[in-house]
Amino acid sequence: IISVKLAEEYTKAMQELSKDRLIGINWNEWIEIHRKLSKWDNIFQDLNDKNIKKTHLDTRKSFNVQFCKYIENNYIKWVSNEEDERPTLSIDIMKKYVFPLLKKGKKVVFILLDCMRLDQWNALEKLIQSYYRIENHHYFSILPTATPYSRNAIFSGLFPSDMARFYPEYWGQWGEGSQNRYEKELLIELLKREGIRLARPPQFFKILNLSESARLPSITKSWYKIPFAVIVVNFIDILLHTRSELDVLKEMMYDYDGLRALTVAWFLKSFLFEAMRIMVGYDITIVITSDHG
Known part of the structure; x- marks a missing residue:
């Protein structure tokens, strides 16, 4: 029962995260995505459900690809800009x-x-x-x-x-x-x-x-x-x-x-x-x- 409920909550949470994933999100939003994914890492720690854990791992990999593209497009700007125009480094x-x-x-x-x-x-x-x-x-x-x-x-x-x-x-x-x-x-x-x-x-x-x-x-x-x-x-x-x-x-x-x-x-x-x-x-x-x- 717990596993099923968590799966439902997780699916809903990931749908919310994913709906705007490919639309120019900023570094603050990437922090929030990582924070939420890490929260689910900890929630699933002791859960004996390989399927949902694999789904989560695949979701992370997908976000990682998008994050790498984001860094490629923005890191040079961060190095060149003042602190108030970029994230904390x-x-x-x-x-x-x-x-x-x-x-x-x-x-x-x-x-x-x-x-x-x-x-x-x-x-x-x-x-x-x-x-x-x-x-x-x-x-x-x-x-x-x-x-x-x-x-x-x-x-x-x-x-x-x-x-x-x-x-x-x-x-x-x-x-x-x-x-x-x-x-x-x-x-x-x-x-x-x-x-x-x-x-x-x-x-x-x-x-x-x-x-x-x-x-x-x-x-x-x-x-x-x-x-x-x-x-x-x-x-x-x-x-x-x-x-x-x-x-x-x-x-x-x-x-x-x-x-x-x-x-x-x-x-x-x-x-x-x-x-x-x-x-x-x-x-x-x-x-x-x-x-x-």
């Missing part, structure tokens, strides 16, 4: 959502979960909302969306071509594991350009493995007196990249449902979630984002 995140808080004297912890999709965030949000009041905003990654480009764009506030021109010492050092080596330095340069002076330098903590993750709760206990801290978590990206090498992970994450379930299982037991619960008692704002899906 990777280069805008710090200036739009973090720096205004710092300028007001508020303490901020910025958490970047590498390679996190919106449907994964929807699942994590349910766990976090018991501890924090949450506001959601959406943005578009720059192109290419790969980590070296998208994440450096977030911390530098610059497109890759501008990074190469203004900071060749940080951008030109390409090698194994070096593409994101200078995120802290790029962030400090961005703070300088925006005229933001902090009482103490920003704390930058990057989690690449379990031993580094285990240090996080004890470190965050002193962050109540730090104006600005950054946590970069590579877990999801590492998990995706090792999936093809480990049979057990391949079996657990054979589809997006499995990936979401594993992400939630990790987060519940993670040192990051423990650290966030510690920071509940601090007078701080936590800003969480992803660099690419």
